[in-house]
Amino acid sequence: MVTSRKGAGGKTAAAKKKAGAAGPDLVQLLTPEGDLVEHPDYSIDLSPEEYRGLYRDMVLVRRIDAEGTALQRQGELGLWAPLLGQEAAQVGSGRAQTAEDYAFPTYREHGVAWCRDVDPVNLLGMFRGVNNGGWDPNEKNFHLYTIVIGSQTLHATGYAMGMQRDGREAAVIAYFGDGASSQGDVNEAFVFASVNNAPVVFFCQNNQWAISEPNERQFRVPLYQRAAGFGFPGVRVDGNDVLACLAVTRAALEHSRSGNGPILVEAFTYRMGAHTTTDDPTRYRSSEELEEWKAKDPIMRMRSFLEKNKYADEAFFTEVDTEADTVAADIRARCVALPDPKPISIFDHVYAEPHPLMDEERAEYGAYWESFEGAH
């Protein structure tokens, strides 16, 4: 849908400023005020329609996310992990992927799922407690959510090794958090990817917090620098700037796809909501910090950009909001209609091949549960 690539010069009318306040080690293409800025290594040049598309994605994703929170509050979900604030990182990186690429998410990549055309209701199953994921990862090349921190970075690396062997023209993108960077598995993934020159983009959403722990409890130099010590490049991008996220991730995927091995992208962003719906962030962080980041809101800045450049009018914004509500209503309706699994189904997919203990226990439990039928 979006077509520019790394290094392409600006071709639209949008005025660009010189490198923003973001600092030299942070790739930013769009300031919080909605102005384009230049970067020596990355640029983006989209059509107005494409810019509007990114805005729409972010609004929809935020709305879907809010619906998740609402559904949890109303007892329809057991838990929800909001992405609030991370829309640019997810939509930017999500839209950078081709259909052939493969994404390994954590539990918070609702926005990436959206870009990969995964039905949001799929994501709700686990949070509602009707399944543990349950979708077919190969349908949209979007793996199941992984809760145990860091594990999926190794799966992604292995998958990329498979792509390599198959000679596929594609890359893998592995999502993980700032906290996850401390896990052995993530660092082993760096080793395996590097040594095998595997086509995998490690995409860290540094949202500043791992539940209640700030970055300082996980690392004391910027995370993107970790990559160099493992022999591959690392880049930090403004994670609230959807254009920069798109440009950097697209370049990163292209880097991996074309045989240059792994690369680490650190998207510097902020988790504006709670860690999950059971979390209470007021216990560990200040409201000032939150306010500071609100000023960098990914959607607001894109809206300013569209407005400043007259790429969109009021009607468009209203239309997107309406669409968002429609999508949310649809998801809500389908969520509450999700049937509870039959207890007996717990025996169905543990093993691919016949398993006598499964059979024995299925029969036992089945008979036992049936004896209560009607009573329950």
Next chain:
Amino acid sequence: MVTSRKGAGGKTAAAKKKAGAAGPDLVQLLTPEGDLVEHPDYSIDLSPEEYRGLYRDMVLVRRIDAEGTALQRQGELGLWAPLLGQEAAQVGSGRAQTAEDYAFPTYREHGVAWCRDVDPVNLLGMFRGVNNGGWDPNEKNFHLYTIVIGSQTLHATGYAMGMQRDGREAAVIAYFGDGASSQGDVNEAFVFASVNNAPVVFFCQNNQWAISEPNERQFRVPLYQRAAGFGFPGVRVDGNDVLACLAVTRAALEHSRSGNGPILVEAFTYRMGAHTTTDDPTRYRSSEELEEWKAKDPIMRMRSFLEKNKYADEAFFTEVDTEADTVAADIRARCVALPDPKPISIFDHVYAEPHPLMDEERAEYGAYWESFEGAH
């Protein structure tokens, strides 16, 4: 015993050349030919006696190591892990430590043990199969050998965190191998040490091989560079140059001791022997490679240095060789005299406090074994 420190200028008569062929990212103070060279950051200035001491250490350690191999060949040990070729890395780093420092070895640090005044016969117990270590680590601040790769780097980090809390003026040194660098635990140790600013020197003996796997299977940029990405310095030292190893490790320990947190030292060396006595290196490496490294032999170059500078005469060298044989003979005698443990002793130290199952099984097995007494 040796007294110079980082930055001290050369005060002996020994002539120094400018930075050797080793290259800018390898700290070398003594060339393979036995000539001193200058380095912008590190220098060493010892008395002739101290230089001789380092030579003596290396010869004795090599002799002890050879005795280990011989004892294994003769069936007195079940296994031996030779340090052949790594004498400079071990003696240099070993002699850099103060009595208050604490070392966490792998299974190959016989030379470090020597410098820490650990009775070599202690080390033989595990290889003979009479115990699994069994010495008191706190006696010489030298932890038990650790076989499971990488684990001890976390123990070292935790110990350093303890030192920190106690306000002790000391540092920990954690030994590990090039292969170990791939383990999650080692990288987690980097994280924990960095975040806690723990006084721990990570000392990697990069002996080019992890059993049959060369460096390329573990990393694709020099290992010492790994540290920077975790927020602490890394330095590569010529691991066959005992003077450089001493100077660099001493500076590293001082760095950590004085509150600057962790540091990584990569000693670039070579395992001249087999991985262990059960290994057959001819299956995976060339004799040319071995020959190349023989030319960089750590003992030979120190001997050349002593000779060139007339710090030692023939009588000294003969004396050291004789001493080595005496030490080896003593170790051999005490090794073969090591009694087999009594089977019943396996119940003795599993738990500190009373444990009914231990008591029950001790009684059962005791009675059973007694029923065979005399028969066995």
Next chain:
Amino acid sequence: MAESTTKTQQISLSKGLNLGLRRALEDDPKVLLMGEDIGKLGGVFRVTDGLQKDFGEARVIDTPLAESGIVGTAVGLALAGYRPVVEIQFDGFVYPAFDQIVTQVAKMRARALGKVSMPIVIRIPFGGGIGAVEHHSESPEAYFAMTAGLRVVAASNPVEAYWMIQQAIASDDPVVFFEPKRRYWDKAELDPTATPYPLYASRVVRQGTDATVVAYGPMVKTCLEAAKAAEEEGRSLEVIDLRTLSPLDLEPVFASVRKTGRLITVHEASVFMGMGAEIAAKVTEKCFYSLEAPVLRVGAPHTPYPPSRVEEEFLPDLDRVLDAVDRAFAF
């Protein structure tokens, strides 16, 4: 604080642990708490609430997000003379630390021929019943119970939690300490001046004559309820809270089985290869001629913990326990 340790009070299980940890921190400057989010947040279950504030960041340590690192550094701290109490956030997150636990923590003392000890407590909230997503409701106790060198205990109520955590910290052996997470909010009256029951002992928590039921952790309450229901049906169940899973303290179970002739083991973990298997095997060996029926085991099937919408059916409840009792009588 002084008051809190002498005054009888109504506490939740989570509060019992909190008070127990507080006393341990007060009593021994070598006690440290380590874990993810245990500082300002007070842990996801608030078990360490307020402790970092009162004892400082050097003693209540928010660690990096890496369980092997947490346990591995705890080993080093133990070697340096500390007594680390590690919090694993949820049962399903202990596995990254598995190597450090079974290879290092469990074996260190034997390897050193007793010259060092590993007075480490590894706290694990375990079990289901709270409607959580996957990996948050597991019962991994058997993995640890089978590991020589470890001790494993499980608390079943607030008062036990208060005492047992202190005893575990005082123990010179490593203890894996299981906390029944769905009972965190259960309340009971704590008398902090009482004399605690020994840590490594099981306990008859209800006398009975017809059949014996052994359980631990969250299932103790369930079994007590079952015993109450059985009583109404005229059946007298003796309920034993195992408390210690390694070592097992089976003498009270043997004595009970010699009296009742029937034994039912109950746990949330899978029946297959669970604690019940060991108990059944051992009790059968020791009470072969007293048993009127085989030991019957209540627990989970050999499947991963299911999505929470099925957990009510999945978890052993009063009915399942009574069903097993019936089957024992039908033999």
Next chain:
Amino acid sequence: MAESTTKTQQISLSKGLNLGLRRALEDDPKVLLMGEDIGKLGGVFRVTDGLQKDFGEARVIDTPLAESGIVGTAVGLALAGYRPVVEIQFDGFVYPAFDQIVTQVAKMRARALGKVSMPIVIRIPFGGGIGAVEHHSESPEAYFAMTAGLRVVAASNPVEAYWMIQQAIASDDPVVFFEPKRRYWDKAELDPTATPYPLYASRVVRQGTDATVVAYGPMVKTCLEAAKAAEEEGRSLEVIDLRTLSPLDLEPVFASVRKTGRLITVHEASVFMGMGAEIAAKVTEKCFYSLEAPVLRVGAPHTPYPPSRVEEEFLPDLDRVLDAVDRAFAF
């Protein structure tokens, strides 16, 4: 190569595995081998000898030294359609991979509601008896057997090894494959054209009438020797090679126990919480009225594997098996 798969030949267990792996590599281009030192070195037990040379580095992969990484990348390769066969160098080194095995490999299929499979084989040389240093002689099978989602098998001789490894690779479920390391050098006659016995089935390897002995892996040979010795003393032992530890195939055991009335389980692993506990509990439940004595369990005490100079006394041998048989008869 073609010849090697049709000609009857004398092979060691290690060679049996090597030939089995070779056939699997030939038969299915998706089969990959992964592990430390499995390439040029051919593995520390030479099980993969020559395979990298013949099948290339892309299919026989020398991995970085990190077990979690090996299994974790195997998961990804399996998702990408490959069938990775992972070598863990020694039993004691599997624990760093424990999380990936129990949390990811075991559960992936259930999480995906059957939409993906994990056809991964994890080969683990296990058990003692070779005079090795610590961590090289362990018997960790129960950790895996109790884990839902995994299958666990153990080969006992060269011919079984040859067939079972191929069957495990062909299985769409993840299989933890235990190799009895002290039997690697045992020899037997292989007929590669024979029809293999099913993988997930136990097998009566010696008929008998007085008592039943079940074992697996290295202990099968020991039990067969014990049965021979018992015969000389006039006692007829039936010996069953379990072969599959998860699922257990106990029907042949039930049938045997109904005949003999006595059962002894034998493994190198600890008795406490070992496979024997599950077998004892289940057999007692199913054969309660047939048993003339409780199921007796032979295995290790609840201690870490001892230094090798004691392993002879530590490991179950012919005498320990016969002692248990005697005790079963004394009941």
